[in-house]
Amino acid sequence: MDKEKEFEEAVTKVLELLGEDPKREGLIKTPNRVAKALKFLTEGYHQDPEEILNQALFSTSNDEMVLVRDIEFYSMCEHHMLPIIGRCHVAYIPDGKVVGLSKIPRIVNVYARRLQIQEQMTEQIADAILGTIKPKGVAVVVHARHMCMEMRGVQKINSTTVSSALRGPSNF
Incomplete structure (x- = not known):
């Protein structure tokens, strides 16, 4: 499993732990969006x-x-x-x-x-x-x-x- 997919699954789990339904309309793409956002917000780790x-x-x-x-x-x-x-x-x-x-x-x-x-x-x-x-x-x-x-x-x-x-x- 690639890291992005693993990250999306972790976000899905967090949503579930919060009592949310990750399959509801407003949250369907949230795991992917969060993964992309955090990748961007932490890109400094990969810059010299x-x-x-x-x-x-x-x-x-x-x-x-x-x-x-x-x-x-x-x-x-x-x-x-x-x-x-x-x-x-x-x-x-x-x-x-x-x-x-x-x-x-x-x-x-x-x-x-x-x-x-x-x-x-x-x-x-x-x-x-x-x-x-x-x-x-x-x-x-x-x-x-x-x-x-x-x-x-x-x-x-x-x-x-x-x-x-x-x-x-x-x-x-």
């Missing part, structure tokens, strides 16, 4: 951030900060598999190399599209940029809403979590 960044590295004499801000992302918390929705800001100070601007949001997606915690994702983005571009410094700030905190548990709607990762000189 170093390969993405190395596709667009350019020499530069610029040594001033480059900032890509308001990069929208969504992820899923690894504890409840509920959405995390936020924005990421990435800044770095070049040291002879810059990267194509579109590669920064792609790196955010690589790490966001995994089961994740925000703090770890923030550090992974910073470390990938530091390790590949080798800038003088990098800063990543993420602010996000966590549905595991809004839809269940404490139920605090619109609360935001902010995390940061700073790499490089202390004056960055």
Whole structure:
């Protein structure tokens, strides 16, 4: 049995455990849709951030900060598999190399599209940029809403979590 079919059967079982009828009209295609959605939402496991960044590295004499801000992302918390929705800001100070601007949001997606915690994702983005571009410094700030905190548990709607990762000189 292939993985997609096995996944669909697992979703069917979950629907049954919830007391639903997986054969009712609105749910017939749900197992397939959930399997496809989760495959897409976790595609970051199958992407190499170093390969993405190395596709667009350019020499530069610029040594001033480059900032890509308001990069929208969504992820899923690894504890409840509920959405995390936020924005990421990435800044770095070049040291002879810059990267194509579109590669920064792609790196955010690589790490966001995994089961994740925000703090770890923030550090992974910073470390990938530091390790590949080798800038003088990098800063990543993420602010996000966590549905595991809004839809269940404490139920605090619109609360935001902010995390940061700073790499490089202390004056960055």
